[in-house]
Amino acid sequence: MADLAPAEGPVLEQILDATYEIWHEGLDRRAYARYYAAQRATPWGRAHLSRVALVDRGDVHASAKLYAFDATLDGRSMRVAGIGAVFTQPAHRRRGAAKELLERLLDRASKDGAHKADIALLFSEIGPEYYARLGFVPIVTSEQQLRVIESTRCGAPATWVRFGDDRDLPAVAALGETRAAPFRFHLNRDRDLIHYSIAKKRLLAGLGPAGARELQFFVAEEGTSAVAYVVISANRMGNGVAWTLEECGDRDPTGARVGAILQVLIARDPAEHRPVIRAWLPANFRPRQLAVVGEQAPHEIMMMKPLTPAGEAARTLKAEELLYWRADAF
Numbered sequence: 517m518a519d520l521a522p523a524e525g526p527v528l529e530q531i532l533d534a535t536y537e538i539w540h541e542g543l544d545r546r547a548y549a550r551y552y553a554a555q556r557a558t559p560w561g562r563a564h565l566s567r568v569a570l571v572d573r574g575d576v577h578a579s580a581k582l583y584a585f586d587a588t589l590d591g592r593s594m595r596v597a598g599i600g601a602v603f604t605q606p607a608h609r610r611r612g613a614a615k616e617l618l619e620r621l622l623d624r625a626s627k628d629g630a631h632k633a634d635i636a637l638l639f640s641e642i643g644p645e646y647y648a649r650l651g652f653v654p655i656v657t658s659e660q661q662l663r664v665i666e667s668t669r670c671g672a673p674a675t676w677v678r679f680g681d682d683r684d685l686p687a688v689a690a691l692g693e694t695r696a697a698p699f700r701f702h703l704n705r706d707r708d709l710i711h712y713s714i715a716k717k718r719l720l721a722g723l724g725p726a727g728a729r730e731l732q733f734f735v736a737e738e739g740t741s742a743v744a745y746v747v748i749s750a751n752r753m754g755n756g757v758a759w760t761l762e763e764c765g766d767r768d769p770t771g772a773r774v775g776a777i778l779q780v781l782i783a784r785d786p787a788e789h790r791p792v793i794r795a796w797l798p799a800n801f802r803p804r805q806l807a808v809v810g811e812q813a814p815h816e817i818m819m820m821k822p823l824t825p826a827g828e829a830a831r832t833l834k835a836e837e838l839l840y841w842r843a844d845a846f
């Protein structure tokens with residue numbers, strides 16, 4: 517019988533060799549390995565990110581990443597087991613390896629002492645059916661395409677915008693906590709998780725081909741503390757740039773400062789092709805400087821599976837009842 521083992525050393529190499537082709541995101545093979553190692557070396561990654569494999573005498577059958585998140589559902593704190601990068605080595609496909617891996621992984625996660633998870637969460641790239649058979653319920657969410665409405669004053673609005681850095685993270689976490697509070701479900705995003713999330717995109721940009729990707733973290737401040745911020749992944753595509761608004765926050769409930777920051781960023785380069793911005797905005801957060809030009813279901817389908825009685829309420833979640841930033845998709 518195959519063992520459920522941590523993916524390290526030669527086991528991890530087998531997994532990276534096989535998964536590289538579909539998940540390299542433009543990195544070369546060496547950078548692909550460094551990308552994962554560097555994520556694990558962050559303060560959050562060390563404690564909350566791991567990879568598990570079903571291994572038989574050194575031969576990997578299937579593997580997955582496991583993220584241990586803290587979250588809130590209906591006002592109760594709970595732990596969420598995030599499952600990512602589910603993969604069966606090509607030679608072992610269609611023999612139930614992924615099913616066995618997931619069942620054993622979730623069984624362990626639901627009993628695991630201090631890390632006992634109430635809910636399993638994943639983002640399916642292969643439609644909902646496979647995971648529905650394993651008890652996961654799809655949560656219908658939507659992705660917006662946004663355009664920045666440019667200031668009629670033909671220039672940047674008078675908002676002081678600067679690069680964000682680590683000293684802003686406590687303020688960013690506090691803005692997020694206030695915004696998330698009314699929602700039935702959200703991750704509890706502390707400083708380390710926000711740092712991890714930004715570091716991950718920065719690593720991807722830094723390890724990839726020069727100029728292809730960029731991570732932009734900007735804040736607007738009042739006094740000395742950040743009162744609004746945006747985190748954007750910018751991808752160069754042909755002549756243009758595609759932006760993903762990974763996350764944002766604003767002390768102003770309407771998001772007026774987030775809108776102003778985006779106007780400032782657009783005005784930096786008047787000749788640049790205007791990007792369409794992809795985002796997973798929380799319900800009721802529509803800064804007036806942003807026009808929603810499209811809305812559709814994201815390619816990755818959010819799915820949850822309750823693992824304990826406390827997690828059962830996750831089955832009834834509706835899109836407008838949860839807050840989940842694109843930054844935290846895995």
Ligand SMILES: CC(C)(COP(=O)(O)OP(=O)(O)OC[C@H]1O[C@@H](n2cnc3c(N)ncnc32)[C@H](O)[C@@H]1OP(=O)(O)O)[C@@H](O)C(=O)NCCC(=O)NCCS
Pocket residue numbers: 538578601602603604605608609610611612613614615616639640641642643646
């Ligand atoms: C999806 C995957 C993990 C399934 O692994 P597996 O060990 O072969 O899975 P199981 O034996 O438990 O189940 C096989 C069933 O998976 C389903 N399945 C496999 N690939 C699928 C896909 N791309 N889309 C939808 N369903 C798929 C099929 O129903 C298949 O049954 P069939 O062969 O009778 O049609 C494997 O095909 C894989 O590694 N694919 C590449 C990576 C990937 O796409 N991972 C999912 C990310 S969300």
